[in-house]
Amino acid sequence: MAHGVDAMAISPDAVMSRLAGLHYLADDSLATAIFLAIRLGKPLLLEGAPGVGKTEAAKAVAEALDRDLVRLQCYEGIDAAHALYEWNYQRQLLAIRQSGDAEIDIYGDRFLIARPLLQVLQAPEQRVLLVDEIDRSDHEFEALLLEFLSDFQISIPERGTICATARPLVVLTSNRNRELAEALRRRCVYHWIGYPDAEREAAIIMARAGDVARETARAVADAVRDIRARPLAKPPGIAEAIEWANAATILEKGGSPWPEAFRRAIGVLIKDEEDVHHIEPEMGRIIEAAMS
Amino acid sequence: MNKFLVCDRASVPGELPRGSAPLFGFARLLRRFGFAIAPEQAIAFMQAVTLLGPRSMDDIRRSAVATFAPAPERRVEFDALFESWFHGEARVSIEGEGQDEDEPQIKDDSDTAEEETGPVQEETGGELTSGTEQLSIRAFANDGLRLDTLERKLGSALPWRRSFRTVRTATGKNLDIRRSMRKILSADGDIPSPQLRRRQQVPRRLLLLLDVSGSMKLHTEDYLKVAYAAVQGTARAEVFCFGTRLTRLTSALRIRNRDQALAQAAALVEDWDGGTRIGGTLLAFLSVPRFSAFARGAVVVILSDALERGEPTEMETAFRRFAASAHRLSLATPLAGDPRFRPETEALRAILPMLDDLVDGSSVAGLTKFLLSLGRAAPHFQTMPGRGH
Numbered sequence: 001m002a003h004g005v006d007a008m009a010i011s012p013d014a015v016m017s018r019l020a021g022l023h024y025l026a027d028d029s030l031a032t033a034i035f036l037a038i039r040l041g042k043p044l045l046l047e048g049a050p051g052v053g054k055t056e057a058a059k060a061v062a063e064a065l066d067r068d069l070v071r072l073q074c075y076e077g078i079d080a081a082h083a084l085y086e087w088n089y090q091r092q093l094l095a096i097r098q099s100g101d102a103e104i105d106i107y108g109d110r111f112l113i114a115r116p117l118l119q120v121l122q123a124p125e126q127r128v129l130l131v132d133e134i135d136r137s138d139h140e141f142e143a144l145l146l147e148f149l150s151d152f153q154i155s156i157p158e159r160g161t162i163c164a165t166a167r168p169l170v171v172l173t174s175n176r177n178r179e180l181a182e183a184l185r186r187r188c189v190y191h192w193i194g195y196p197d198a199e200r201e202a203a204i205i206m207a208r209a210g211d212v213a214r215e216t217a218r219a220v221a222d223a224v225r226d227i228r229a230r231p232l233a234k235p236p237g238i239a240e241a242i243e244w245a246n247a248a249t250i251l252e253k254g255g256s257p258w259p260e261a262f263r264r265a266i267g268v269l270i271k272d273e274e275d276v277h278h279i280e281p282e283m284g285r286i287i288e289a290a291m292s
Numbered sequence: 293m294n295k296f297l298v299c300d301r302a303s304v305p306g307e308l309p310r311g312s313a314p315l316f317g318f319a320r321l322l323r324r325f326g327f328a329i330a331p332e333q334a335i336a337f338m339q340a341v342t343l344l345g346p347r348s349m350d351d352i353r354r355s356a357v358a359t360f361a362p363a364p365e366r367r368v369e370f371d372a373l374f375e376s377w378f379h380g381e382a383r384v385s386i387e388g389e390g391q392d393e394d395e396p397q398i399k400d401d402s403d404t405a406e407e408e409t410g411p412v413q414e415e416t417g418g419e420l421t422s423g424t425e426q427l428s429i430r431a432f433a434n435d436g437l438r439l440d441t442l443e444r445k446l447g448s449a450l451p452w453r454r455s456f457r458t459v460r461t462a463t464g465k466n467l468d469i470r471r472s473m474r475k476i477l478s479a480d481g482d483i484p485s486p487q488l489r490r491r492q493q494v495p496r497r498l499l500l501l502l503d504v505s506g507s508m509k510l511h512t513e514d515y516l517k518v519a520y521a522a523v524q525g526t527a528r529a530e531v532f533c534f535g536t537r538l539t540r541l542t543s544a545l546r547i548r549n550r551d552q553a554l555a556q557a558a559a560l561v562e563d564w565d566g567g568t569r570i571g572g573t574l575l576a577f578l579s580v581p582r583f584s585a586f587a588r589g590a591v592v593v594i595l596s597d598a599l600e601r602g603e604p605t606e607m608e609t610a611f612r613r614f615a616a617s618a619h620r621l622s623l624a625t626p627l628a629g630d631p632r633f634r635p636e637t638e639a640l641r642a643i644l645p646m647l648d649d650l651v652d653g654s655s656v657a658g659l660t661k662f663l664l665s666l667g668r669a670a671p672h673f674q675t676m677p678g679r680g681h
Binding site for chain 1: 355360363367472
């Protein structure tokens with residue numbers, strides 16, 4: 001086992017403290033899931049509402065393990081050519097023209113464009129593969145991924161089978177826009193990331209934001225918790241809460257008194273016009289309650 | 293309705309080390325309660341428990357959640373089974389108990405059997421039975437032909453959108469370089485006619501939301517029949533019903549046999565002819581990402597009289613959100629069957645600007661005609677009842 005993994009995957013507590021050193025505050029359950037994924041050699045499936053830190057978790061794990069992160073962003077219509085490999089057809093065509101009567105191997109390495117999944121297989125060292133928002137892809141792509149996740153190999157008809165040099169650590173994220181196949185869930189270590197409680201969120205804001213006072217972080221965490229409890233189209237995530245704390249601090253340093261600074265910075269917290277319209281009349285009371 | 297689970301700890305598998313038997317027993321218990329647990333998950337569970345120590349019951353619980361991956365909507369049930377198995381509580385309430393009456397309950401039928409020959413769920417009494425009995429005594433005959441037509445034609449009658457996928461085409465200007473290159477290679481370098489591609493056209497999703505509250509009692513059976521024909525007619529239809537609760541009916545209505553499908557759907561709904569909380573239940577629908585994704589870019593048809601019992605603001609918010617994400621938002625109300633109908637309640641007036649259509653939902657004929665016209669543009673704003681002069 002590699003050094004980075006040795007140092008981190010001793011226990012869930014070690015995972016937690018290592019991530020905390022990188023300003024990612026994981027709770028017991030998430031640290032346990034990460035620990036198990038590393039030790040069992042299984043992909044880690046993180047589900048949760050947008051903005052709770054799923055992608056950040058993958059980045060933090062890669063950094064903690066001292067591994068390169070390869071990211072595959074999923075979208076509707078993504079297929080094997082975008083995820084596995086593709087031939088550089090233009091270059092092949094040019095090579096055929098230039099070769100004249102000479103024989104050339106148009107399936108050589110210089111014609112192969114490695115996409116994220118092939119990149120992690122070919123890498124000499126273990127890498128962290130982030131398959132982001134898998135729920136946006138089609139069912140067919142999910143099935144293709146199953147094959148990859150079970151054997152960590154890719155078959156290229158013209159070249160044969162390429163196996164992983166070092167088995168990658170895979171992190172999949174999903175916002176639950178659609179139900180994932182049972183087969184995929186079965187292969188993974190699973191964790192649902194919920195919104196943190198106010199105390200933890202304040203600690204996250206303190207750790208991630210640049211220059212925010214403890215009282216500000218607490219007030220933001222309390223206010224955001226209150227706002228999330230309302231029927232909003234897009235409840236604010238943790239990243240928005242951090243931005244809000246930062247923005248309000250900057251405004252306060254620029255001369256706006258506190259409640260007004262929070263109010264004026266609302267655009268970085270709530271990014272839906274209808275939600276702003278809905279929450280604005282109550283903002284004064286929410287901020288006042290949070291600051292008391 | 294409360295359901296009680298009785299957990300039997302006697303039936304643990306034999307031939308296992310004594311310490312591991314309860315862990316495998318838990319996997320078996322989960323299977324018995326409808327969780328799809330694969331053998332490798334049970335093994336991973338054992339490995340996870342070993343890796344974690346375990347130092348406490350929390351370690352076993354975390355191992356179970358990480359390896360058995362319960363869906364969030366079944367997490368309460370999962371936790372109840374865990375408590376029951378490992379803490380020796382013989383009876384555990386897993387549904388209905390302690391739930392907030394004001395919080396709309398969501399029921400997803402995605403786990404129900406889709407086989408055509410699946411056993412029909414039996415009702416033992418109470419509201420469920422009365423709902424099904426009503427279904428059986430109402431006549432199906434006159435509307436059969438219209439429903440058959442809806443089933444046959446709906447697939448091609450929905451509006452279309454361009455998918456991100458591409459398909460081959462004989463004409464056009466987008467070169468499919470991958471296929472062209474393969475063709476060139478198979479022709480030993482000769483340049484054949486170029487291969488072209490275009491973006492595929494797919495029908496938009498149809499989302500039907502049926503109001504099954506008491507005020508809609510006379511129409512719920514017709515709505516279910518229309519919903520059944522829609523689900524059979526296109527794979528891109530989704531059906532939910534709402535009263536005080538929200539229930540997904542799509543899987544039940546996919547059963548080919550109509551009587552079985554309708555009976556299955558009727559059995560799923562627990563709030564037949566009850567109260568209405570339109571705003572609350574529609575907001576609950578929108579708060580589940582998997583459900584709200586059904587509305588994105590879809591044709592959303594809400595079949596309801598829109599007579600809201602509670603505050604109209606919730607209903608207004610819900611309709612505004614639907615209008616923002618849907619391709620077309622329509623309200624089919626049985627009240628519009630009366631030519632004197634004017635949308636004059638506070639809630640109806642509030643939602644009117646967000647609607648693309650306000651149509652007659654009083655008969656199967658009107659509904660099928662409307663659904664088959666969805667491919668055409670929405671009528672002019674002024675032609676809607678209450679908007680004209």
